């Protein structure tokens with residue numbers, strides 16, 4: 001609080017020579033006349049400007065989405081991983097992400113830089129087993145990536161999660177030895193082809209892509225839609241139904257195989273930096289040695305998805321945290337009606353609501369990951385986390401975007417990308433409806449799937 005100064009003391013303290021010099025440059029009587037007509041709010045604003053408070057944001061708290069310091073309770077390797085990814089995202093990805101968003105393209109030059117970070121070996125061992133705190137580390141990598149750019153996390157999640165887990169869980173020892181070390185070093189990039197043009201939710205029951213044994217090879221026919229990384233991946237894991245046994249099988253289909261073609265999906269309004277492909281398998285012949293030998297039908301596919309669903313839950317946390325921090329920084333500086341908008345009660349209500357969401361989501365995902373690393377995570381646990389974080393993320397980014405007014409839909413302010421990307425998080429790796437049905441079935445003991 002500033003106290004009202006004593007006018008006679010103020011006059012006595014005036015430096016008349018400095019005042020005379022000033023009056024040569026400024027019309028002081030006019031200025032004093034204008035000041036006398038200011039109302040209390042305008043006077044307060046002028047006082048803050050003259051005392052330098054107006055432009056000094058250094059005294060305001062720095063935006064920090066981890067309000068309860070939950071990340072600070074983690075182990076040194078976990079905090080180091082989070083710090084490594086944060087530095088990478090802020091220095092290497094943030095400066096180029098809007099350009100690549102506009103180009104609808106993944107910046108492939110990031111792959112060698114990511115290789116140097118050596119993130120996969122923090123999660124996976126060469127034999128396809130997981131490190132002791134793999135799910136927590138994977139969650140932190142995802143959070144820190146999504147805080148800046150969800151697409152980068154999706155590139156990583158498709159390769160290091162979906163594709164890697166498919167080979168780790170479904171491959172023979174020989175297949176693991178052939179592929180996993182190269183995948184750990186990002187020397188080969190994988191993709192994961194499950195969803196089809198006719199639908200993703202029903203794919204466990206209505207998979208239309210088929211495989212047919214033909215001597216020592218398999219003939220694949222069908223289409224796969226939305227397949228992330230597939231426009232440049234070295235191989236894609238293709239899931240197909242055996243026309244003879246009806247069983248689901250997995251195949252490593254190498255780029256360039258005759259009968260295998262990829263068309264980049266154009267015109268996305270979310271995750272534009274991720275390259276998604278529409279794959280066509282037109283009598284594509286794959287040697288039996290590239291069939292994932294230990295796949296136990298759909299059960300293996302479901303195991304892969306269970307493992308990666310926790311990662312998608314973390315995407316919601318990171319995306320919401322990034323949006324909240326951007327909104328808070330904006331509210332601390334943007335002025336309307338002579339005040340920073342962060343001084344308005346309604347804007348503070350938005351910010352506190354966002355922070356509450358982020359804090360709750362973070363606690364939920366940390367618990368989920370600890371359960372997973374202890375081997376106690378069930379399908380419905382991951383499904384609940386995905387349902388909750390996707391919905392809370394959607395609410396949070398909408399409030400953040402609203403805080404930016406019109407600037408909230410401009411790419412250069414950052415929050416618009418989070419706002420758009422949330423829509424993809426909401427729908428992939430099991431839509432909110434499907435994950436809700438998984439949890440509903442678990443808690444009631446009654447299936448509502450139709």
Ligand SMILES: Cc1cc2nc3c(=O)[nH]c(=O)nc-3n(C[C@H](O)[C@H](O)[C@H](O)COP(=O)(O)OP(=O)(O)OC[C@H]3O[C@@H](n4cnc5c(N)ncnc54)[C@H](O)[C@@H]3O)c2cc1C
Nearest residue numbers: 192193194195199200201226227228424428429430431433
């Ligand atoms: C950006 C992006 C990246 C992706 N990357 C990949 C990838 O790399 N690999 C891959 O295989 N797939 C990928 N997908 C596909 C994704 O997993 C599917 O989009 C998702 O499973 C939903 O399938 P769908 O889009 O066909 O929607 P649909 O299954 O057609 O669903 C449409 C609507 O109907 C609802 N619905 C469906 N069935 C039921 C039911 N029984 N009860 C109630 N509601 C129901 C759904 O919840 C949804 O609201 C990606 C998708 C996107 C958008």
